[in-house]
Amino acid sequence: MPRGTTWAQYSATLSSALDAVARFGPDALVVSLGGGTYVGDPISAFALECEHFPLMGRRLAQLRLPTVFVLEGGYAVEDLGPNASDVLGGFDAGR
Template identity: 85%
Template structure:
């Protein structure tokens, strides 16, 4: 739904580290989020688009316009966060970090190489961690630790996590090999950043496993605090 208008009514919803928004119908949903003391009104079309209404970018812009001098966006799913990266490519107040399948074999193919670093004022505020097909937790967690280090170095005021769980070994369209027990470990590591954090669910196509895996990240985040 790249340019469509939502026909869904506005819905009030609290999003906390122990709850998650799932938009399985890939349609827009408006909600009020009260996350660790930050209140935002967001329009959330599912997926990741290089447009003004892309979910992570809208979340980030709302935070920047309200209370935060700097925000980090961490995209942890299988596909490169190309839309978010493009929007903040020349900005120094938003760090964009993405772990994803290598563009040599994975969609969107042309973007997401490790040498993409931003431009102008934003040079050095983009970090891409492309990973090969069949990536295991050992490989993923090493890159994930480097991604967390990149976030910690800039000491942002807040963190937006683009939470896709299509890194799961059972995902039908992706090519990583994370097991269910690895998602809580991811959440625990995110909690160690000690940042106000909002999670936005973006991907995951093993439908029966989507809830448990996403909940695993959020439960690990809760436990990490």
């Protein structure tokens, strides 16, 4: 995705990806959960705010699949844990 990707752009791409996953019909989902999309990440080129992370989780939950999250990166140390936790909380709330 391009530098400066906003939630609107990210959300549209996420929708396309989730539609493709649903059409494929997997038995389970593995999510590589990186925090590098956060606007505060020192090496990020994205513009996602903290409030967007629970929205990601809710959208992933809509697939209604057994899901494993693998934390794989992110360098905004103070916000990485809360953002990852918010994805999981959004996922839980969306189930």
